[in-house]
Amino acid sequence: MECRVLSIQSHVVRGYVGNKSASFPLQVLGFEVDSINSVQFSNHTGYSHWKGQVLTADELQVLYEGIKLNNVHQYDYVLTGYTRDTSFLEMVVDIVQELKRANPNLVYVCDPVLGDHGSMYVPQNLYPVYKNKVVPVADIITPNQFEAELLTGKNISSQKDAVEVMDLLHAMGPDTVVITSSDLPPRLGDRFLVSLGSQRHVRPDGSRTTQRVRIEVPKVDAVFVGTGDLFAAMLLAWTHHYPNDLKTACEKTFSVMHHVIQRTISYAHELAGPGRRPSPPQLELRMIQSKADIEDPAIVTEATVIS
Amino acid sequence: MECRVLSIQSHVVRGYVGNKSATFPLQVLGFEVDSVNSVQFSNHTGYAHWKGQVLTAEELNVLYEGIKLNEVNQYDYILTGYSRDTSFLEAVVDIIQEIKKDNPSLVYVCDPVMGDHGAMYVPENLLPVYKNKVVPLADILTPNQFEAELLTGRKINTEDDAVKVMDLLHEMGPDTVVLTSTDLLSKHGDQFLVALGSQKIRKPDGTSTSQKICLDIPKVDAVFVGTGDLFAAMLLAWTHHHPKDLKTACEKTVSLMHHVIRRTITYASEMAGPGKKPSPAQLELRMVQSKADIENPSIVVEAKVLEKSSDQKR
Numbered sequence: 001m002e003c004r005v006l007s008i009q010s011h012v013v014r015g016y017v018g019n020k021s022a023s024f025p026l027q028v029l030g031f032e033v034d035s036i037n038s039v040q041f042s043n044h045t046g047y048s049h050w051k052g053q054v055l056t057a058d059e060l061q062v063l064y065e066g067i068k069l070n071n072v073h074q075y076d077y078v079l080t081g082y083t084r085d086t087s088f089l090e091m092v093v094d095i096v097q098e099l100k101r102a103n104p105n106l107v108y109v110c111d112p113v114l115g116d117h118g119s120m121y122v123p124q125n126l127y128p129v130y131k132n133k134v135v136p137v138a139d140i141i142t143p144n145q146f147e148a149e150l151l152t153g154k155n156i157s158s159q160k161d162a163v164e165v166m167d168l169l170h171a172m173g174p175d176t177v178v179i180t181s182s183d184l185p186p187r188l189g190d191r192f193l194v195s196l197g198s199q200r201h202v203r204p205d206g207s208r209t210t211q212r213v214r215i216e217v218p219k220v221d222a223v224f225v226g227t228g229d230l231f232a233a234m235l236l237a238w239t240h241h242y243p244n245d246l247k248t249a250c251e252k253t254f255s256v257m258h259h260v261i262q263r264t265i266s267y268a269h270e271l272a273g274p275g276r277r278p279s280p281p282q283l284e285l286r287m288i289q290s291k292a293d294i295e296d297p298a299i300v301t302e303a304t305v306i307s
Numbered sequence: 308m309e310c311r312v313l314s315i316q317s318h319v320v321r322g323y324v325g326n327k328s329a330t331f332p333l334q335v336l337g338f339e340v341d342s343v344n345s346v347q348f349s350n351h352t353g354y355a356h357w358k359g360q361v362l363t364a365e366e367l368n369v370l371y372e373g374i375k376l377n378e379v380n381q382y383d384y385i386l387t388g389y390s391r392d393t394s395f396l397e398a399v400v401d402i403i404q405e406i407k408k409d410n411p412s413l414v415y416v417c418d419p420v421m422g423d424h425g426a427m428y429v430p431e432n433l434l435p436v437y438k439n440k441v442v443p444l445a446d447i448l449t450p451n452q453f454e455a456e457l458l459t460g461r462k463i464n465t466e467d468d469a470v471k472v473m474d475l476l477h478e479m480g481p482d483t484v485v486l487t488s489t490d491l492l493s494k495h496g497d498q499f500l501v502a503l504g505s506q507k508i509r510k511p512d513g514t515s516t517s518q519k520i521c522l523d524i525p526k527v528d529a530v531f532v533g534t535g536d537l538f539a540a541m542l543l544a545w546t547h548h549h550p551k552d553l554k555t556a557c558e559k560t561v562s563l564m565h566h567v568i569r570r571t572i573t574y575a576s577e578m579a580g581p582g583k584k585p586s587p588a589q590l591e592l593r594m595v596q597s598k599a600d601i602e603n604p605s606i607v608v609e610a611k612v613l614e615k616s617s618d619q620k621r
Binding site for chain 2: 011013014023024027028030031032033034035036037040041042043047048049050051052053055059062063064065066067069070071072281287288289291
């Protein structure tokens with residue numbers, strides 16, 4: 001498989017978020033990963049302390065310039081996630097547009113990180129950039145419910161709402177949308193959460209068809225960081241192998257998430273000791289230890305096709 | 308296996324040198340790798356063009372400070388390679404000294420990159436820093452012939468010279484030394500190059516003995532970049548699994564290098580086309596494609612244990 005991904009995300013010295021979360025699993029699955037580190041921090045910002053440096057939009061452009069001058073700016077995928085800076089994000093858009101002009105088949109996988117549980121955790125001025133510039137060039141997006149609602153201006157109170165929101169997102173650009181988590185009531189009970197996906201295809205005769213899926217995922221009583229980054233990377237991988245089968249791509253992606261998370265929470269509890277809440281360092285994803293699951297995830301969550 | 312490596316090396320957006328070369332194979336082998344990127348360049352400097360940014364010594368200290376404040380500065384290994392800046396290298400030395408004070412069993416794997424084929428390709432003022440500060444802290448050292456000669460002030464013309472130079476390097480600090488390549492004539496002919504290794508083993512009675520080995524490695528007609536970084540990382544891994552058996556550790560390391568290089572040259576020649584010399588971009592190591600070899604390298608090079616093995620008082 002010759003498949004090259006340009007991933008523009010954070011780097012942390014210790015732990016698994018951003019490029020640290022995305023690169024290893026993609027490489028394990030045989031993807032060539034070119035990685036631009038948008039920041040270099042000691043660790044993610046959920047620890048008591050964090051220190052480091054950020055890449056400016058100019059510096060990003062300089063790096064891309066180097067790649068271009070050598071004529072090696074051919075990519076099959078671009079992958080982006082958490083960003084805090086509008087000028088940086090706008091530079092990313094320019095790069096994606098240029099790469100897409102060179103290769104119209106390029107797939108841009110975008111995690112539109114804006115916030116969760118009802119509030120934004122990036123600067124507000126990123127929102128119009130995502131809405132007006134980023135999402136329109138994305139092919140696959142992985143918003144959570146809050147981000148999906150923010151981008152479309154429509155609230156999700158039912159599965160019907162979610163389907164409408166995903167259709168609105170399709171109309172904005174991406175043919176594949178996965179709402180990674182929602183507050184919708186799970187059929188399997190309150191130990192689960194509901195995720196949904198939608199993939200739009202154009203038939204040879206020009207007509208459109210949409211496959212929609214619903215997945216119920218076991219909830220875990222802990223806050224993980226870097227899981228969204230791992231999710232987007234693995235969705236990239238599994239939609240690559242199953243480009244017309246969102247059901248299977250989602251089953252594999254959600255299943256690998258489950259294995260990594262279970263392994264992580266077990267280990268974290270072991271380290272923390274009985275009755276103690278694990279700390280952020282203890283909760284770092286057990287990425288390396290999950291290599292076999294990454295390579296071939298046993299399916300533990302089934303996706304239901306919904307009309 | 309719970310083993311954490313702090314690797315302070317370059318990052319390139321595209322390709323496999325520095326941390327890009329070391330991290331994936333170590334992770335594949337189950338090591339946790341904390342990586343400080345000393346630079347971020349578009350690609351290595353052998354391409355027609357390269358662009359990017361460097362980390363200053365101060366910025367390095369800031370990153371280490373973050374790790375320290377969170378009390379997660381516990382490492383089993385430190386790994387360093389190519390450096391161009393004396394103040395950066397000195398900041399690295401300070402960090403290593405501090406981590407070693409906390410954990411005296413920490414193993415510092417150092418590739419003392421200074422040059423090759425008779426010429427330095429880093430600033431000259433790095434030599435005294437390596438000689439006086441870095442090498443004394445190192446536990447495992449992977450110099451090529453030129454670097455070994457530079458550090459010891461002694462030329463290598465025969466196998467005997469190589470043995471003496473490795474012993475001199477032991478006295479400077481590291482208990483494990485691998486001369487990754489030399490100009491020595493191989494018994495297998497001129498399609499091979501000779502590498503040597505020496506590992507000092509300290510006995511309970513205070514004396515030490517050393518195991519010395521040599522390997523004849525098939526030459527490849529191409530210039531690769533990042534192979535030294537891969538070598539040091541894999542030597543870290545295999546000496547971890549075979550801490551008292553340098554012969555086996557080297558056989559695995561050198562064999563893995565062979566598999567990666569073969570796969571790379573085959574692919575590069577394919578990409579370049581018949582009769583054409585592959586470009587730097589085409590010669591990037593086929594790292595991701597070599598995962599199975601990394602996990603379990605089939606042995607294709609045998610190391611020979613040399614007759615002479617010194618018994619010395621400590």
